[in-house]
Amino acid sequence: MRVLLVGAGGVGTAITRIAARRSFFDHMVVADYDLSRAEAAVAALVERDPAESRFSAARIDASDQAAVTALLNAHHCDVLMNATDPRFVLPLFEAALAGEAHYVDMAMSLSQPHPERPYELTGVKLGDGQFERADAWEKAGRLALVGMGVEPGLSDVFARYAADELFDEIEEIGIRDGANLTVDGYDFAPSFSIWTTIEECLNPPVVYESDRGWYTTPPFSEPEVFDFPEGIGPVECVNVEHEEVLLVPRWVDTKRVTFKYGLGDDFIDKLKTLHALGLDRTAPLTVPSDRGPVQVSPRDVVAAALPDPAGLGDRMHGKTCAGTWVKGLRDGSPREVYLYHVVDNQWSMREYGSQAVVWQTAINPVVALELLASGAWSGAGVLGPEAFAPKPFLDLLIAYGSPWGQREQ
Incomplete structure (x- = not known):
């Protein structure tokens, strides 16, 4: 698996640190509008392990759909991992589809309140902009795994x-x-x-x-x-x-x-x-x-x-x-x-x-990427985490050294 990670802020950097300890991917391009942030994330991994060569840094404007697609293609990436804020969900989501890549995010496309009765009725709901494109993703045979952080995720x-x-x-x-x-x-x-x-x-x-x-x-x-x-x-x-x-x-x-x-x-x-x-x-x-x-x-x-x-x-x-x-x-x-x-x-x-908080958010998309790489999770269309078998995810979370708990109320 080759991954384009867009966003090298707190969560994006934590994703690289967690993923670096796993072997499921071949290469991860760490891209950010601020190239120095992406370079710093990669440099920290190499400092920890001088033999680490699976990461590279790139500059990208997450709002530039065509540029993101070009970057996906240039590095032959199989999946786009979105670690930006929700303003950039739709251009990255569409760039992944155009680049024939799978897509994973941790927050969904933005909502718009109902214009007359905002505290009674929904207007444009979170994720509506993505779910209305589900048929296109399904026809392309590509998966958009949406809301795959900690909450949602x-x-x-x-x-x-x-x-x-x-x-x-x-x-x-x-x-x-x-x-x-x-x-x-x-x-x-x-x-x-x-x-x-x-x-x-x-x-x-x-x-x-x-x-x-x-x-x-x-x-x-x-x-x-x-x-x-x-x-x-x-x-x-x-x-x-x-x-x-x-x-x-x-x-x-x-x-x-x-x-x-x-x-x-x-x-x-x-x-x-x-x-x-x-x-x-x-x-x-x-x-x-x-x-x-x-x-x-x-x-x-x-x-x-x-x-x-x-x-x-x-x-x-x-x-x-x-x-x-x-x-x-x-x-x-x-x-x-x-x-x-x-x-x-x-x-x-x-x-x-x-x-x-950023580490807890970051570990879950990395676990999901590993399940996609192994084939334990697979699908096409726009799907949430609920669409997949939960036990492989929860078992792998424990294997990452981060156990979960269950309490009777």
């Missing part, structure tokens, strides 16, 4: 595993994400891309119910306290827009699906303030300068003002937990289970030099 694998192995009938599936991470020296330092965090937290959250379909609610709705394992403890979680709610019901029979994220009052207040000031907007504003007017996206300014999450690992302490809570029936009796994956930042920094 591993959380969806857990949902399918619960349906296959643990329940006869499922009433509700709820993705629950929480952490007790702190960052020395910062009052506000998100552990993941603030651009993506703003997008998913301030958009209308989507909920699925089998008798109603997909609908939306106001941001931060339906608060609940969820007790997370391995010492993290109780965290208040609220509804957030996320891909699992759009993916899980396509392949898993359930009456309800939600996604709730443990944000905390302070984080929510800051997000609300950004929204009130219009600093969450992506449309450029005209800003005067000494060199004349310039166009600036307010959200990009916020992202530039905050520390790079990938560089916070040395200051970060605690654990992060991603998991899937499932409620239903087994042998006629009620059952509730929480399937989860916890990463300790001290461990991920010591073992890989990557902070916990």
Whole structure:
């Protein structure tokens, strides 16, 4: 397998560090708009192992579909691994199809709220732009594996595993994400891309119910306290827009699906303030300068003002937990289970030099790539993680040295 990895930020760099310890691929081209970032990711691998020759660096503009296709073809890549933010999903998705390559991403094409009733009805849903192209991918005999990070990704694998192995009938599936991470020296330092965090937290959250379909609610709705394992403890979680709610019901029979994220009052207040000031907007504003007017996206300014999450690992302490809570029936009796994956930042920094949140996101697409390379997972069209057998994935995750857990509720 030959891989084009687009994006050499925190998650992309963590992907290279995890993949370098595996033998399933022949070559990985690490491409980024900032060539120095791609070169640094490759150089770090060679420094660790001077015999490592399976990685090379390239510069690419992820929005330039034709250039990405040309890069795929020039390096004879079998798969495009998208490690950029969701703005670049569609051009990379289409570039992979044009280049006759498979495609894997960790976040899906962006949504657009309903123009009149945003907190009741869905508009353009997450992933709609990709699913409407499913026939083209199927006819081409190529696979677009979408939403294959940790959330979405591993959380969806857990949902399918619960349906296959643990329940006869499922009433509700709820993705629950929480952490007790702190960052020395910062009052506000998100552990993941603030651009993506703003997008998913301030958009209308989507909920699925089998008798109603997909609908939306106001941001931060339906608060609940969820007790997370391995010492993290109780965290208040609220509804957030996320891909699992759009993916899980396509392949898993359930009456309800939600996604709730443990944000905390302070984080929510800051997000609300950004929204009130219009600093969450992506449309450029005209800003005067000494060199004349310039166009600036307010959200990009916020992202530039905050520390790079990938560089916070040395200051970060605690654990992060991603998991899937499932409620239903087994042998006629009620059952509730929480399937989860916890990463300790001290461990991920010591073992890989990557902070916990980006490392936890990165390991799952690498596992998926290995399953595709071996043929354990295969298919054509636009498919989510739920479309595949979960046990090979969960077994390989353990083989990577990153076990998952199961707790009866």
